[in-house]
Amino acid sequence: MAVTKETLESIARAGKPRARWLQATYDFARQRPLGAIGAMMILVMVLVALTANWLAPYDALTTDYGAMLSAPNAQHWLGTDTFGRDVYSRMVFGSRTALIVGLGASFIGATFGALIGVASAYFGGRIDMIVQRIMDVLISFPLIILALAVVAILGTGLQNVIFAIAIPMIPRCARVVRSSALAVREMPYVDAARAAGFTDARIVLRHMLPNVMAPYLIMLTAFLGQAILLEASLSFLGLGVQEPVAAWGLMLRGAAIEFAETAPWMGFFPGLAISLAVFGFNLFGDSLRDALDPRLRTQ
């Protein structure tokens, strides 16, 4: 093989960690254009949420009874609702609620799930059996049913919604991570860590957990889209975040249904936002799973 300029460059690149990161991002975008589109959509959503104060022409809670139910026009780009609140501004601020709940619930759910999964695999035997049966019971409820039950116990509100969505995700992540951790458990370096006199907690947290990062990240991104959809569903049912907080699911309910024919903009645009957000996270999550799964790797 002739040594080309490109080979030399790639060798030079491999030496620098930051260049390697850029290269990995570039490869991901080139090999998985759909994943890159998903990532772009997520990026736009994050940017909108961060700059909501500048992007939104009105405050999310300001009512203007002179402009109730007005159709999209120059002042109110996407129209107004029954209280005369600007739909576009509420959508922009609603992205914050969606992201906070989505990220919070997925992070808590996936992290606790991973911890339980790794610990269960490490201790094995009776502990593993009992933990897995509890997880089986929790997993047998559909996401939304268990979330509804948790809301019924804890009550509504932003924090409780995050917990309500995180709890049904814990057993799903625990099971996936456990199966990876079972393989890690049998690796000699875990025995070596025990022979070095480390505590069980240290072995689980410092030695095994970093080895199951791939399934953890996959579950985390897969949960993000689901969590946003679940938050919208709970809010739509009146069990999620409460009025007057700006949230996409809330905007779909109540008056939006009553006036669906005369003022369709009230429900159409938030619905579109939910769809696009979930679509973006799922595209990215699927591509990330493929990229991290060695069996699906093309090269």
Place this chain on the structure above:
Amino acid sequence: MAKLLEVKNLQTQFLTSAGVVRAVDGVSYDVDEGETVALVGESGCGKSVSALSIMRLVAEPAGRIVGGEIVFKGRDLLKLSEEEMRDVRGRDIAMIFQEPMTSLNPVLTIGRQLTEGLEIHLGMGPAAASARAIELLGLVGIPDPARRLAQYPHQFSGGMRQRMMVAMALGCNPALILADEPTTALDVTIQAQVLELLQDLSRRLGVAMLIITHNLGVVARYADRVNVMYAGRIIERGTAAEIYADPRHPYTLGLLRSVPRLDEPIRAKLDPIEGQPPDLSRLPPGCAFAPRCAYRVERCTEVPPLAACGAAGHMSACWVSASLAKEPVA
């Protein structure tokens, strides 16, 4: 010299669906301070389980230590609490594993894996631990140790990883190192390097070693005393010279005869030991080696042989050991 480790009548069993497997069945041996002792035997004879028993790392609940004493520095390790035992592991007794490719955690840096034990057992701060880690890597002959600390195990070759394992074992200045097949996964030239390194360091630092191996060449070159194991029991014990020049157990004799030799004319075939090792869950009533033994007498299949002591502690558990004295080794 003072006794560092005394294993007395150790019994470790595994409960399986096929019954109770007596992996270690009444084994006794000892290691003096600074001495190198070998535990030799074929696969499945219980030598690794005996080492894991010393560390109390036999996989529960299937495996358990059902009897015996493991006296280390005057304390019976089997009577310590789990917490006290954790302090012994890695600090007083360190272990080197067979597979250098998988015995290091792939996601932690070399530096982290070296310093973790130092921080936990010796209470060193990060800076002191790093300095010690660099010293240790230098000690085991890894060039440019300061730069190596930030690297990951996949950037090390097999031989370097095993050196790294040696460095990790030496970290807390242990009194005893258990080396379980330390060189089996390495190629021959690297094997010699790692063994020379182990021997050199154990001499210099006064660390006792228990080498577990099936490689008789390793034993001859590096061990002071040898214990030969068969079917969960020690069947012959003596100094390396005694075992090689004057083996008194038919199994040891068979092992030595089945080693290919460079200093003799090429023979068409090696002399193997006929048959298979016995099923450890169904041991015969007499000597476990009797079914494969060419020197078998009637008594062998009925009564387990007593340990007959020869000159100065050369022990052989065989009814006909005295008559083996004149047998040629090769």
